[in-house]
Amino acid sequence: MVQSFALRSAGSGRPCTAARWVATAEMISRPAVSVKFGPTRVTYLRGGDANTKFFHLKANSRRRKNFIQRLKKGQGRAVSHQEKQQVIQDHFSSIMADPPARSRDFNWDALCLPSVNLSSLDVPFTEQEVHAAIKQLPHDKAPGPDGYTGNFFKTCWSTIKQDLVAAINFFHMGRCANLNLLNKANIILIPKKDGADSITDYRPISLIHSFAKIISKILALRLGPKMQELISPCQSAFIKGRSIHDNFLYVRNIARRFHRNGTPSLLLKLDISKAFDYVRWDYLLSLMQHRGFPSVG
Numbered sequence: 001m002v003q004s005f006a007l008r009s010a011g012s013g014r015p016c017t018a019a020r021w022v023a024t025a026e027m028i029s030r031p032a033v034s035v036k037f038g039p040t041r042v043t044y045l046r047g048g049d050a051n052t053k054f055f056h057l058k059a060n061s062r063r064r065k066n067f068i069q070r071l072k073k074g075q076g077r078a079v080s081h082q083e084k085q086q087v088i089q090d091h092f093s094s095i096m097a098d099p100p101a102r103s104r105d106f107n108w109d110a111l112c113l114p115s116v117n118l119s120s121l122d123v124p125f126t127e128q129e130v131h132a133a134i135k136q137l138p139h140d141k142a143p144g145p146d147g148y149t150g151n152f153f154k155t156c157w158s159t160i161k162q163d164l165v166a167a168i169n170f171f172h173m174g175r176c177a178n179l180n181l182l183n184k185a186n187i188i189l190i191p192k193k194d195g196a197d198s199i200t201d202y203r204p205i206s207l208i209h210s211f212a213k214i215i216s217k218i219l220a221l222r223l224g225p226k227m228q229e230l231i232s233p234c235q236s237a238f239i240k241g242r243s244i245h246d247n248f249l250y251v252r253n254i255a256r257r258f259h260r261n262g263t264p265s266l267l268l269k270l271d272i273s274k275a276f277d278y279v280r281w282d283y284l285l286s287l288m289q290h291r292g293f294p295s296v297g
Contacts, residue, residue, distance in 0.1 A: 068084060068189070068202075069197075070084075070197055071083075071084050071087045071088070071197060071198065071199055072087075072197055072198045072199070073087050077197075087199055088189070088199060091199045091200075092187075092204070095278070099280055102280070102282060102283070105286065106286075108286075108290045113290065113291060114229070115292060116226060116229045116230055116291065116292050117292070118226060118291075118292045118293055118294065119294065120222065121219070121222050121223065121226075121293065121294055122294035124169055124172055125165065125168050125169055125172055125218060126165075127161060127165050129218055129221070129222075130161070130164065130165050130168060130214065130218065131157065131161070132221065133214055133217040133218045133221060134150070134153045134154060134157065134214060134217075135154065136217060136221075137150030137153065137154070137213065137214070137217065138150050139151050139154075142188075142207055143207065143210070144184075144185060144186060144207040144208045144209045144210060144212075144213075145184050145185070145186055145207070145208075145209060146182075146209050146210055146211070148210045149210075150210075152210075153210065153214070164214075167211070168211075168214065168215060168218070171215060182209045182211045182212060183209070183212060184208075184209065185206040185207055185208040185209075186206070186207040187204050187205070187206055187207075188204070188205045188206075188207060189202035189203070189204055189205075190202060190203045190204075190205055191203075224240065227239055227240070228241070230291060251267070254267075255267065
């Protein structure tokens, strides 16, 4: 039974219950919170990005937060720019370098992979396809080395469409002699936690050229309708129309069934460290070939 307090509701003779008293106390305290945090918001609105002391304090704080002060280097610390650069280069060169040649391969015939018709992936790009891909690009996301955002291609489409479609179809025909000029990226290191001081505490984000983004988007739009046939139903994540939460439901139901039936069981959760960093290109190309992807060249 809820204990009644002597405090009475305004305008009524009923005693306030504990729940009503708590709600009343919260309502009374809310204006104080607004008064406390109000001046900060007013300062943001009034100062904005004007050349004020407030703006420079915020900008310098942001710069100090994003600046990599030091990195672990063996038993010591890399402090100078050259030392930090060498630590970063050595780390990513080791995990992204070409691995030794494979001595084994899967018995692809024994896997009995279903055949999927992927011939539509190899047809020339059309102007409509390119325009549809550009429409789905983020409007104002961080640009790559070329400095162009999705908004530029959307706004200037009528002016640049002929040259852009021609360049993309040159890529389709294999005329990639100078592709290295467009196949570059700016790598930004994002800290995974506060106080990051090891290179493994940073997540690399690649900002690539818009040209590569558009080609990747076109190929993704072509491949999307085929994903349900290519990917096993057991893979629930990263596939449109599927949810990773389904896996949790499957595991929970299986565990409950084993517990209800008294079946001895052992459940294992496996997580591959840096899985996307260690995927081999020769394996991916072999897999795609056996799944029916068109060969290039």
